[in-house]
Every structure is written in C-alpha cells, then in structure tokens.
Amino acid sequence: MDKSFGRIDAFPRERLARTPTPIDALPRLSEKLGGPEIHMKRDDCSGLAMGGNKARLLEFYFGQARKKKADTVLITGSVQSNYACMAAAAARRMGMACHIQLEERVPDVDAVYRTSGNVLLGKLFGATIHTYPDGEDEEGADNRLHEIAEDLRKKGASPYVIPLGPDNPPLGALGYVLAAREICRQIDDANLRIDETILTSGSGLTHIGLLFGLRALGRDMRVTGVCVRRPAAVQARRLIDLAGRLSDMLGLPPLVGAGDIHLTDAVLAPGYGQHNDDVLDAVRLIARTEGILVDPVYTGRLVAGMVRRLAGDDRPPDGLMMLHTGGLPILFAYQALIEETER
Ligand SMILES: Cc1ncc(COP(=O)(O)O)c(C=O)c1O
Known part of the structure; x- marks a missing residue:
C-alpha cells in the first residue's frame, strides 16, 4: 500500500x-x-x-455523513454557490435531503442573479433554501447552519453540516x-x-x-x-x-x-x-x-x-x-x- x-x-x-x-x-x-x-x-x-471541483471535495464530506448515518446535509455558500448546488445533487444521489444557505456576498445583483444558474438548479434538486445576510462572516454562517441542524434534529432528522470556516478539519x-x-x-x-x-x-x-x-x-x-x-x-x-x-x-x-x-x-x-x-x-x-x-x-x-x-x-x-x-x-x-x- x-x-x-x-x-x-x-x-x-x-x-x-x-x-x-x-x-x-x-x-x-x-x-x-x-x-x-x-x-x-x-x-x-x-x-x-x-x-x-466540488465533486472531489464532497466525496469526503459525504463519506463522513454516511458514516454518521445522516439523512440530511446542510451547506452554506454565496447565492450562486456551485458548492451548494453540487451538494444538493450529491445528497439526492445518496438518498438524502439537503438544506442550502445562500449568503449575500455580491452587492447590487439583479433578479436573474437571484433566480437563475445555481439557484434554479438547487430548487430543481429540491433543496430547502435559507438565506444569510452577511457573505463575509464564515463563522456566523457556519453557526447559523448548526442552529438549523439543531432544529432539524429536534424534529427527528439526522443532519450533517459541511462547514465553510477554515478552523474546521x-x-x-x-x-x-x-x-x-x-x-x-x-x-x-x-x-x-x-x-x-x-x-x-x-x-x-x-x-x-x-x-x-x-x-x-x-x-x-x-x-x-x-x-x-x-x-x-x-x-x-x-x-x-x-x-x-x-x-x-x-x-x-x-x-x-x-x-x-x-x-x-x-x-x-x-x-x-x-x-x-x-x-x-x-x-x-x-x-x-x-x-x-x-x-x-x-x-x-x-x-x-x-x-x-x-x-x-x-x-x-x-x-x-x-x-x-x-x-x-x-x-x-x-x-x-x-x-x-x-x-
Ligand atoms: C467553480 C469553482 N471554481 C473554484 C472554486 C474555488 O475552490 P476552493 O473553494 O476549493 O478554493 C470554487 C469554489 O466555490 C468554484 O465554485
């Protein structure tokens, strides 16, 4: 080996x-x-x-999610996040639900930016969409995801959070x-x-x-x-x-x-x-x-x-x-x- x-x-x-x-x-x-x-x-x-690229990154998060017997994955990113969209696709492929949190990271965007591209695809994958007002607050965005996960846990789900902040492994x-x-x-x-x-x-x-x-x-x-x-x-x-x-x-x-x-x-x-x-x-x-x-x-x-x-x-x-x-x-x-x- x-x-x-x-x-x-x-x-x-x-x-x-x-x-x-x-x-x-x-x-x-x-x-x-x-x-x-x-x-x-x-x-x-x-x-x-x-x-x-996110497909290769997600392989290890989903490996851990599966090991932990998760049925729902949560992820945060910018409104047009490829990561969030691909996580939603991966979740479906693995028979899981997905919550995606979209952060305001780009100023002065138009209606097409908010509805087209990855936003549209995330909806197509049936992801539950949340919003977060600050696109530069990685820790805050992660904390908010953990709060949503906690709510889901109370309702009987088994959530797994894919963290964004650099303080995570x-x-x-x-x-x-x-x-x-x-x-x-x-x-x-x-x-x-x-x-x-x-x-x-x-x-x-x-x-x-x-x-x-x-x-x-x-x-x-x-x-x-x-x-x-x-x-x-x-x-x-x-x-x-x-x-x-x-x-x-x-x-x-x-x-x-x-x-x-x-x-x-x-x-x-x-x-x-x-x-x-x-x-x-x-x-x-x-x-x-x-x-x-x-x-x-x-x-x-x-x-x-x-x-x-x-x-x-x-x-x-x-x-x-x-x-x-x-x-x-x-x-x-x-x-x-x-x-x-x-x-
Ligand atoms: C298309 C695309 N390329 C490159 C990157 C950057 O990759 P990383 O976040 O691993 O630096 C991203 C991240 O969102 C992405 O969506």
Missing part, C-alpha cells in the same frame, strides 16, 4: 466524481497568447450536476490530495511537460489539497492560485494554516512551506463575483479560441489571471496547466453583464 498520503484511507469516501477527468491541450489559446504550451485539466467534466482538501496522484499519472503516461498548474483559490481547499498531494508525492510542480475571494497575503496565511491541518489529519510531517505558496490577486478587483473587464475578456477569449466555457466568478478569473501572468515579467516556464474547476451554471446568472459588455 502506498503510504505517500499517510492516513488518507482512514477517511470514509463516497464516490461522486467521475475520474480521471481528461487533460486537454489548448493549441489555439497557446498560439493566441504566444506560448508556452497550455493544457487544461477538465474537472468541469467531473460528472456531478454540471461538473466542477479540511476534509474536502483530501479530494485534491488524491487528484495530485491522478494528475501525475496522466502527465507521466502521456509524457507531458507540466511545470506549473494554475487554479482559482477561494476557500483554498482545492489549492492546498493539490499542492500538498504533489509535495507528498515528491513532485516540485509549481501551483499558482488566482485569488477570487481575498487578497493574496490573507489567502497565503489561510493556505499555510490549512497545510498544517492536513499534515495533522494525515499524520505526515509539514510538507508545504511559505515558499510553495504562489498567489496572484491581479484580477480580484473590485471584489468577489464583481464585474472585472479582464475577466469578461477572458471568458470570451477561451470560448472563441477553444470552445470552452468558463464563468465570471471563478474560472473566468483563472483564465484572466493566466493571461496576466503570461503578459508579465515573471513568465512561467514551458508547460502550463489550468485546472478548470467548473462553475458553468453561474454564466447564466451573469447574463445581463455578458450582454452589456458584448463586443
């Missing part, structure tokens, strides 16, 4: 993601941007609801620790040269999971996070803390140091989920060169962050891979913005 990932087998897991997801070459985008060779790991094809990151092995196998088998993976860094679970998994396998591939929630300095502290928690959970020595953390907040402005011209340009660029869809909140910021990185002095070496983490339903919630900025 390979012990690179320490005690990972002790954590119960429910299969939700269809893996391995493909790694595709993006020759037209690479040419358009003047090299290097760009690849994309297609976790938007993970097969749960409309796909995305980063169970979801284990999904990307495992994905590191999948990626290494794929690039080795296909003899690809990938020196760097670039991904969005929100809660940080995907970012730290992949980075930790790569280091556990002895790989020195650079992982660059494009900040979508908070400035790079704040996100870096969060990631270091999460890495320490992962080491403790898996019984492994510290594997990720400050030198391993690479972040850019170049396309974060003016804030989470808000209009940024570079991001909309990137959404169109990849649609029109490769026929690939990305969203304005997460993966559009990934492409925009990569374009900025290629344009800067600190150009990456040969062999860059974007991790497409999904988010497709959000595109529809931003219909007005996409139409207004059409050019």
